[in-house]
Amino acid sequence: MAFPAAVDEYLTGRCARWIGELGEFLAIPSISALSAHRADMERAAAWLAGRLRAAGLEEVRVDPLPDGHPVVRGGWHHLPGAPTLLLYGHYDVQPVDPESAWTTPPFTPTVRDGAIYARGASDDKGQVLMQVLAVEAWLRTVGRLPLNVEFLVEGEEEIGSPHLGAYIAAHQAELAADAAVISDTPMYAPGVPALCYGLRGLCNLEVEVRGPAQDLHSGVYGGAVANPAHALAAILAGLHDAAGRVTVPGFYDGVVPLSPAEREEWARLPFSEAGFLAETGAPDLFGEAGYTTLERIWGRPTLEVNGLWSGFTGEGRKTIIPARARAKLSCRLVPDQDPGQVLAAVADAIRAACPPGVEVEVLPGEADPAILLPREHPAVLAARRAVAALWDREPAFIRMGGSIPVVDTFQRNLGLPSVLLGFALPDEHFHAPDEHFHLDNFLRGARTLARLWQEYGDSR
Template sequence: MEQHVQQWLKDKRTAHLDELKEFLSIPSISALSEHKPHIKEAADWLAKNLQSAGFDHVQVMPTNGNPVVYADWLHAPNKPTVLIYGHYDVQPVDPIGLWDTPPFEPDIRDNKIFARGASDDKGQTFMHIKALEAILHTTGTLPLNIKFCIEGEEEVGSPNLDRFVEVNQNLLAADVLVISDTPMLDKGRPAICTGLRGLCGLQIDVKGPKSDQHSGLFGGAVQNPIHALVRLLDSMRDEEGHILIDGFYDQVIPITEEERAAYQFLQMDEEKVRQELEVPALFGEKGFSMLERTWVRPTLEVNGIYGGFQGEGIKTVLPSEAHAKITCRLVPDQEPDQIVELLRKHIQKHTPPGVTVQVTPFDKGYPFMTPIDHPAIQAASRAYEKAYGVAAAFTRMGGSIPIVATFNRLLHLPVVLMGFGLPNENFHAPNEHFHLENFDLGLLTLCHYWFELANTPV
């Protein structure tokens, strides 16, 4: 990589961080309808930034939900075309009282930038724009062809992006898909993610009496929906986290001894994780390490549960209803729709007497894997090593990016997941932050990668 590209990044660092603060200050929460104006504001901000960076055909393209921002630069004949995917929407900020500084007032301290979206995924998406801008403005050209597809609904399961990709297959056609929305292993330990877990989720609504009742008059005579819900949820897992849904594990590909040895070689410090989380012990399926539990084993988790009186003090009420939200992380070759149906049958079979239950599915995505030996993956490995000075590890990720499988199915693209966040940066939690060390080294890595990939047959 040419020296003046690095110097440009160094000279522009303060300006880049000021721009990132602007981006992070927009509360583009896709899950809450009151933030619809902020979604548009974030999309428009991105479009303006892409234009000023030198990209062509910048568009804020409508969908049945939030818009997709598209841009391209296609002036490198006989060179690969890369599609860069990211998202500009963010998670809700609750519980707001646990934030040390307001979530949409970006604050830099301890060489970290704190704000909702700093790591997931505004910060990492922004880096792609700035890395390419550095090359374009210092050399007058790019070593390969680039397209951007940046959506605004990733945090709610990308419900409209499948259709958008299907309709715009020619517009989005490329040779490689690159995404930066995955974590590194640890500080100074870059990683290329070669597999993602899939996702399915549902809401359980338990209905008892027609309205809340006096617990002295009806307690012991009428089923309490909260008790019924607790029993129902408890029937889904045993005390060691093994999932008790009939057929749940039938399609799971067992971990190989080679994979197990590779994960042991990474030397994950489980005690360090326990201490960072401030829990008395880690928990999970018996016979599997933490990496195996989070990378190659499926899960079923209760994400929220509510019902009855929740104010200060006590109210002796027998509630009319209770609710829970659960999600399952899926691994190859589990099918989201099939797992939802298994859950539905289990709930029907185990519903306690005296209540009715309604099940509403939401959020689904397929698991995904990509070959480690693909040339685009190997080029990413070389780029990381040039910037960080150490070899990148090949990992899987416990999280889900549902659109990855869609891109692969419709556009037949190899997917390179090269992220720069750290696992403890509190994405989806209060005090989300992004280490600026990885902002700086990540920009260098991306610049190296574009030059490496330009000379790699893909």
């Protein structure tokens, strides 16, 4: 059927109201990482549940999690035979420090230059609200949705979703769906919506090199005892070659090479090396030889030192041989690296590189695989058509260098592909002071999602 004009008009005709509502949601300081905000978490969950009910959703509820922040749920399931979408988002936000760096207070939402400024504006309250508005527009105009939906909005995304896996396992039947739609990613660029079909995986480890029992006087002992900081430097320096390639034996095992077609597709995306460099503030770009910048961050695995410490780091000098030296490392992984095998290979390489006179211990952390999502799934094709209808262009098919663990959980535990379609812009300061969300993308995003519901519903 033709897309009902009333749905679109419902959304475009009430933009002042939507912005006011987004402001209410953003004014609640739902910082999941800080226990002082526990009551705010409950307020934010309650606000959202109320908004789902007002949108016409049914069986809306707030599920408390023991030792965690509640999950907000709600659904509409009146079209047997039509597909079902699981709509995921999160209502928790990052901490705000340094608060002094905000132009306006982080929980006093302020509109300027066409954007709303507040913590959580684009990550992810604004994007969650887009989904709710799209549903409401259908229910309040046509009186029904073109498919079935189930909302799952969590409050622990910014702290690593420690309880979500267990929650999903316990509610598997209720969450059964054909695909998930997640609006928690950016567009590729202004005016260029993106469907993200690949995410890198992640594994972490910590290394400790131990030498003397305590810090030693470098005059009394220096020259006769191995220095753990030297040993750690040697171990870490040996993990890459001068061309930026990881030297760990087996590290690249399983890496699916980028296809010529994919490389060509990425090469056609508008990309400014100068703009990217300016974003980083680094003196220059640097990476694995033979790959472009986009290929390096989207399609190649990395091994990074995230932190490093040893000995005396205060002001002035203290001439010691440190007792210990430590480093935190993480690897970004690509398909089809096995995260456990990568962790083991890195740990083995570190142990093998330990020089005489010191001992090394490797403490492995979590390991999550990279993900490649289908590009030809009917839900993805529906998203593509919805974007084309609203943005006068095809979405960019992109990968991302970061990780969204819930995508793996949906795929592995519920057998669901995810459609990653978000409308934030890459420079909207997620996790940083002056986070904001452009209101034109907020409104056009809601319209795009309303269209997606129909395109996918019609496809079956």
